[in-house]
Amino acid sequence: MNSKILMVLGVFALITGCTTVSQGGYYWGDYSASYMELVKDPSPEMKERRRETLTDIINESKELELRVPPGIYAERGLLSIEQGDMAQGMADLSSEVETYPESKPFVERLVARFASEEE
Amino acid sequence: MRRIVLIVAVSLLGACATPVIETKKEAFPSFYDETPNPVTMVIVPAINRSTAADAGELISATLAQPFADNGYYVLPMPIVSQIFMLEGILDGSQTLNLPGSLFQSAFGAETVLYVTINEWETNYAVLAANVTVGLSYVLRSTSTDEVLWSYSARQVIDTTSDSSGFIIADIIATAIQTAVTDYLPIAYQVNSIAVATLPHGQYHPQYGLDGDSGVVLQDLKEGAVQELGQQ
Numbered sequence: 001m002n003s004k005i006l007m008v009l010g011v012f013a014l015i016t017g018c019t020t021v022s023q024g025g026y027y028w029g030d031y032s033a034s035y036m037e038l039v040k041d042p043s044p045e046m047k048e049r050r051r052e053t054l055t056d057i058i059n060e061s062k063e064l065e066l067r068v069p070p071g072i073y074a075e076r077g078l079l080s081i082e083q084g085d086m087a088q089g090m091a092d093l094s095s096e097v098e099t100y101p102e103s104k105p106f107v108e109r110l111v112a113r114f115a116s117e118e119e
Numbered sequence: 120m121r122r123i124v125l126i127v128a129v130s131l132l133g134a135c136a137t138p139v140i141e142t143k144k145e146a147f148p149s150f151y152d153e154t155p156n157p158v159t160m161v162i163v164p165a166i167n168r169s170t171a172a173d174a175g176e177l178i179s180a181t182l183a184q185p186f187a188d189n190g191y192y193v194l195p196m197p198i199v200s201q202i203f204m205l206e207g208i209l210d211g212s213q214t215l216n217l218p219g220s221l222f223q224s225a226f227g228a229e230t231v232l233y234v235t236i237n238e239w240e241t242n243y244a245v246l247a248a249n250v251t252v253g254l255s256y257v258l259r260s261t262s263t264d265e266v267l268w269s270y271s272a273r274q275v276i277d278t279t280s281d282s283s284g285f286i287i288a289d290i291i292a293t294a295i296q297t298a299v300t301d302y303l304p305i306a307y308q309v310n311s312i313a314v315a316t317l318p319h320g321q322y323h324p325q326y327g328l329d330g331d332s333g334v335v336l337q338d339l340k341e342g343a344v345q346e347l348g349q350q
Contacts, residue, residue, distance in 0.1 A: 024188025024323060035180040035197065036303075050197075067322075070187045071195030078198055100192050102158045105227025110198070 020060075026069040029057045051079045068099055074107060081114065139337040143318050144330030146340055147268050150318035151330045157229035157260065157267070158321055160186060161194045161222055164203055166211035166347075169239035175210060176200075178236055178254070178306055185310045186232070190320030194228060202226075211235075215347075219261035230267060233257045235346055238273060239302060251275045252305045255343035256313050269343035270335075272312040274305050316340070 021027055034053040038046050054076040061068045077092030093111065097104045144151045162182050167175035179196060187193045202225075208214060211233055222231045238253030253273030260267055316335045319325040 022184070022188050024190065026188060028184055032181060032184060036177065038197065039176045039180055069184075070192045071183065071198075075195045075197055078195075102192050102229075103194075106159070106194055109225070109227055 021064065021066065025066060027057060027061045027064055027066055028069060029053055029060060031057060031069070031072075047079060047082070051076060051083075054079070068095075070100055070103070071096070073099065074103065074110070078110065140333050141335045141337055141340070142331050142333045143316065143335060146316070146335035146337070147318055149265070149267055151327075156318075156321065159192045159194065159227070159229045160232055160258070161199055161226045161228035161230070162186070162196060162232045162234065163211040163214045164200055164209060166215075166233060166235040167239075169236045171236075171239045174236050174239040174302070177303065178234065178239075181303065181306050181310060182232075182234060185307075185314045186317075188323075189314050189317055190323030190326055192320075192322070194226060199226070219259055219264045223261040228261055231259050231261055233259070233347055235343075237271075237346060241278070249275050249277045250302060250305055252302060252309050254306075254309050254313065255346040257343055257347045258317075266344055268317050269340055269347075270313040270316050271339045271343040271346060272309045274309050274312070276305055 020029075030053045034046075034050050038050050054072050057072050058068050058076070073092045073096035077089045077096065079089075080086075080092060081089035090111075093107050097107050150156055162179070165175040165178045165182075179200060183193045183196045203209070203214075214231075215233070219231060222228050233256070235255045235257075236253075237255060238251045241248055241250050251273065253271070255271040256269060257266055258268040259265065319327075319329050
């Protein structure tokens, strides 16, 4: 059974290129696995693990000279703000817009949301 | 693996005697005309029509990666689903009557992707089991409400455990086989079957160059729109 899943995953890995860089040219690290864990258990510990995963994706992408995948900076930014680190959070949100200019309307709406929550 | 290929081949043969195959450009012409193509995509929570209560959240967690890899800017799913949750939206079916313009004003997104879970189940025979995942995808413009891309994909995989030689043990093993982890690799496959028919977005090296690739089965393109309309 497990061998079958492994085989399926193996074939999938072959199809998608067998390296840590995806077919679209991104490094995703543990993106899906940690997302799944967070869905099942949205505790502060899991959020911290998610944050570490996102940080790994950002650092490794830079190392490999790849564009950081869509949404990674924004998500870490939001986690930082939630954890009280406003400066880091806002810096990450700016990085999202720098990397993907079309994300600007979305990020602006997020910032407006905090502003209205702060009041 | 050979079994999967066989099943796929048989289902292809059985389903449509004369499948009509279109190129991406024939099937989804708006991506290849002179108007600018959309880049941003908001994915609403999955529309869960299966009996598995947690399938929606799980499938949502698998979607961002394949669509981003295909060249699109996918709005961050964990943030997006949190926003939907705050608005009381847990299942995508609650969003079906919302006009596209709302997704534009609330998220700043050019397109909205609906994913319907049609099948997410395990079928048991005495000594065999198979897992079926069937999903349909519909991508709509938020400015015109026009369907830009649609596809329906399903995958059946035999998950029967390797026989131990003891029939009772085998029956028990079969019955406890299918855990969440069994569905996910299949969900990834279903995603990649569907995404293979989506014209590449501007972040992909093949952007604008894939119009002649003849990979779209017309039935599956049209089926997805019908399946979404059935709710």
